[in-house]
Amino acid sequence: MKAIVTGGAGFLGLRLARALLEKGTLKDGQGHDQAITELLLIDVAQPAAIADPRVTRLTGDISDPSLLKSAIDEKTGAIFHLAAVVSGMAEADFDLGMRINVDATRILLERCRGIGIRPRVVFTSSVAVFGGELPEVLNDSTALNPQTSYGIEKAIGELLVADYTRKGFIDGRSLRLPTITVRPGRPNAAASSFASGIIREPLNGEDAICPVRPDARIWVASPRTAIAGLMRANELPSDALGKQRWVNVPGISVTAGEMASSLERVAGADVAKRIKWERDQRIERMVLGWPPAIDNARALDLGFPPDESFDAIVRSYIEQDLGQPVG
Amino acid sequence: MKAIVTGGAGFLGLRLARALLEKGTLKDGQGHDQAITELLLIDVAQPAAIADPRVTRLTGDISDPSLLKSAIDEKTGAIFHLAAVVSGMAEADFDLGMRINVDATRILLERCRGIGIRPRVVFTSSVAVFGGELPEVLNDSTALNPQTSYGIEKAIGELLVADYTRKGFIDGRSLRLPTITVRPGRPNAAASSFASGIIREPLNGEDAICPVRPDARIWVASPRTAIAGLMRANELPSDALGKQRWVNVPGISVTAGEMASSLERVAGADVAKRIKWERDQRIERMVLGWPPAIDNARALDLGFPPDESFDAIVRSYIEQDLGQPVG
Numbered sequence: 201m202k203a204i205v206t207g208g209a210g211f212l213g214l215r216l217a218r219a220l221l222e223k224g225t226l227k228d229g230q231g232h233d234q235a236i237t238e239l240l241l242i243d244v245a246q247p248a249a250i251a252d253p254r255v256t257r258l259t260g261d262i263s264d265p266s267l268l269k270s271a272i273d274e275k276t277g278a279i280f281h282l283a284a285v286v287s288g289m290a291e292a293d294f295d296l297g298m299r300i301n302v303d304a305t306r307i308l309l310e311r312c313r314g315i316g317i318r319p320r321v322v323f324t325s326s327v328a329v330f331g332g333e334l335p336e337v338l339n340d341s342t343a344l345n346p347q348t349s350y351g352i353e354k355a356i357g358e359l360l361v362a363d364y365t366r367k368g369f370i371d372g373r374s375l376r377l378p379t380i381t382v383r384p385g386r387p388n389a390a391a392s393s394f395a396s397g398i399i400r401e402p403l404n405g406e407d408a409i410c411p412v413r414p415d416a417r418i419w420v421a422s423p424r425t426a427i428a429g430l431m432r433a434n435e436l437p438s439d440a441l442g443k444q445r446w447v448n449v450p451g452i453s454v455t456a457g458e459m460a461s462s463l464e465r466v467a468g469a470d471v472a473k474r475i476k477w478e479r480d481q482r483i484e485r486m487v488l489g490w491p492p493a494i495d496n497a498r499a500l501d502l503g504f505p506p507d508e509s510f511d512a513i514v515r516s517y518i519e520q521d522l523g524q525p526v527g
Numbered sequence: 528m529k530a531i532v533t534g535g536a537g538f539l540g541l542r543l544a545r546a547l548l549e550k551g552t553l554k555d556g557q558g559h560d561q562a563i564t565e566l567l568l569i570d571v572a573q574p575a576a577i578a579d580p581r582v583t584r585l586t587g588d589i590s591d592p593s594l595l596k597s598a599i600d601e602k603t604g605a606i607f608h609l610a611a612v613v614s615g616m617a618e619a620d621f622d623l624g625m626r627i628n629v630d631a632t633r634i635l636l637e638r639c640r641g642i643g644i645r646p647r648v649v650f651t652s653s654v655a656v657f658g659g660e661l662p663e664v665l666n667d668s669t670a671l672n673p674q675t676s677y678g679i680e681k682a683i684g685e686l687l688v689a690d691y692t693r694k695g696f697i698d699g700r701s702l703r704l705p706t707i708t709v710r711p712g713r714p715n716a717a718a719s720s721f722a723s724g725i726i727r728e729p730l731n732g733e734d735a736i737c738p739v740r741p742d743a744r745i746w747v748a749s750p751r752t753a754i755a756g757l758m759r760a761n762e763l764p765s766d767a768l769g770k771q772r773w774v775n776v777p778g779i780s781v782t783a784g785e786m787a788s789s790l791e792r793v794a795g796a797d798v799a800k801r802i803k804w805e806r807d808q809r810i811e812r813m814v815l816g817w818p819p820a821i822d823n824a825r826a827l828d829l830g831f832p833p834d835e836s837f838d839a840i841v842r843s844y845i846e847q848d849l850g851q852p853v854g
Contacts, residue, residue, distance in 0.1 A: 294694060331770070332769075332770040332771060333668075333770070333771075340670070341660075341669070341670045342668070342670060343667070343668045343669060343670045343671065344670065344671060345689075345770065345771065346686070346689075346690075347693065347770060349690055349694070352686045352687070352689065352690040355686055356683050356686055356687075359673070359679045359682055359683055359686075360679070360683075362672075362673075362679065363673075363676055363679040366674065367621060367676070442659075443658070443659040443660070443672065443674060444659060444660075444672065
């Protein structure tokens with residue numbers, strides 16, 4: 201079976217690819233375990249080389265219908281659709297966000313419909329689909345009311361995935377990912393970029409700016425939890441989701457101040473004091489519009505693993521990503 | 528100011544046009560009252576002639592960008608976007624539903640953005656945006672979970688209207704209309720068509736089939752309430768809606784059996800017995816997936832007028848549409 205990861209050059213896409221290759225099998229749209237004979241990574245950037253004969257790569261604009269037409273064929277049993285324009289960029293460039301986050305998703309779903317074998321599709325959505333007046337703890341019946349273009353576009357993607365599934369064109373499921381932290385690498389254009397930066401940069405000996413106030417509460421998960429959630433989303437029997445084709449991936453609720461305290465506990469006060477608190481209203485407005493906490497009950501019932509604590513997330517980043525022992 | 532009604536040859540579109548011409552003014556996107564100097568009716572069918580020099584007509588496919596480009600110009604201050612493929616047809620022809628209910632809406636919004644004068648846009652959505660596991664009485668924070676292509680498409684339209692408003696491209700508001708009854712004329716391809724047919728046909732001396740069981744509960748409003756809601760939606764100050772750009776237009780909750788009883792009370796047992804009860808699973812599944820009742824509180828606060836009772840709806844249809852006295 202051919203499996204596809206869009207956004208396959210991104211941080212999560214590459215980690216997912218490695219996890220899929222290690223696992224070796226995936227469920228197809230009929231719920232059968234199939235050996236992965238080809239893993240195609242698609243991205244606008246050139247995906248990093250992975251030394252595995254099953255890996256193929258395709259570089260190009262995912263909103264170009266001919267690209268997905270050549271990529272998705274009758275052998276394609278499982279797709280992870282991660283490619284997206286991030287929140288800050290979708291807000292700054294409305295047309296780009298609509299083109300990649302909405303149009304490309306629809307083109308992908310149409311192509312799946314066209315090949316007629318009903319592949320299993322995991323779509324990465326986001327907690328940015330929530331917004332407006334929010335309860336303190338959201339749950340699966342909280343109304344979507346996104347207040348960013350990114351959130352609107354992800355909500356439209358979820359609706360399309362749900363209807364293409366109901367019509368029998370695909371077997372789809374949407375995962376609302378919390379803010380993922382700690383991401384390795386450099387800051388990006390996501391409004392939530394600081395949630396990784398304030399941990400990553402100080403550990404690297406650099407100052408980091410926290411653009412939100414210390415009591416700003418956000419909903420986060422580790423990369424490991426995100427990858428485990430993506431894998432679990434492929435495994436889940438279709439009936440387990442019923443008419444709710446989305447899952448709020450388990451997260452933990454922390455304030456920016458608590459994140460700094462975790463860093464101090466795990467890595468020491470000298471490291472934590474490299475966080476500089478300089479509020480940026482544009483970022484704060486977007487971030488504070490997202491949900492502070494979501495009830496994890498349904499996701500846990502469905503077998504999605506949670507993080508233990510933010511201290512554990514910081515510790516795991518230091519040990520796994522930086523390869524350093526934690527004292 | 529130029530005002531536009533899409534779906535202007537339809538039953539609601541024509542009634543709305545007459546009401547707008549009588550009122551003579553509308554709010555533009557800046558909230559100013561403007562005299563209607565031109566009222567353009569757009570439809571795929573030829574709109575009926577209205578003897579008023581302000582009325583212009585445009586016949587064509589609303590998903591053709593050149594049509595809306597020629598229609599929407601710098602003089603356009605208010606738009607009522609009613610054109611849609613109805614529920615039964617959108618379910619039967621997925622591509623047609625997406626093209627008219629999603630693509631044409633987006634083309635319309637893009638054209639509004641393009642002219643740069645931020646017109647006031649009223650978008651007709653539907654209670655079909657709700658579905659799945661529903662509470663007995665829904666409210667404004669009930670999650671959208673449409674289980675029909677029509678509902679998905681209207682939900683996408685609402686999201687687009689909300690984001691185009693937030694970005695300042697339009698001043699938009701979406702109205703979720705209940706099932707409208709009693710519609711004059713003939714049955715259409717809407718799954719809810721029977722809700723008018725079981726009143727209209729018996730009053731016309733014809734048998735009518737009710738395809739849902741007598742205890743099937745639906746959420747209905749009269750044409751008068753729908754038109755009053757559309758007019759109110761144009762009048763509402765933008766701030767009154769805040770971050771919730773939709774309004775659930777007031778409805779009343781009745782079962783099919785109660786509708787038959789109303790008909791019997793108002794028009795007599797001989798008329799009511801022309802309703803034949805023959806269940807149609809396809810229609811029943813769609814109709815029972817829609818909300819049985821919605822809390823009207825916010826809509827009433829916002830000045831949307833409700834119907835008094837289903838008896839009053841039947842009485843008004845006989846008096847106003849059929850021009851007959853009720854005994």
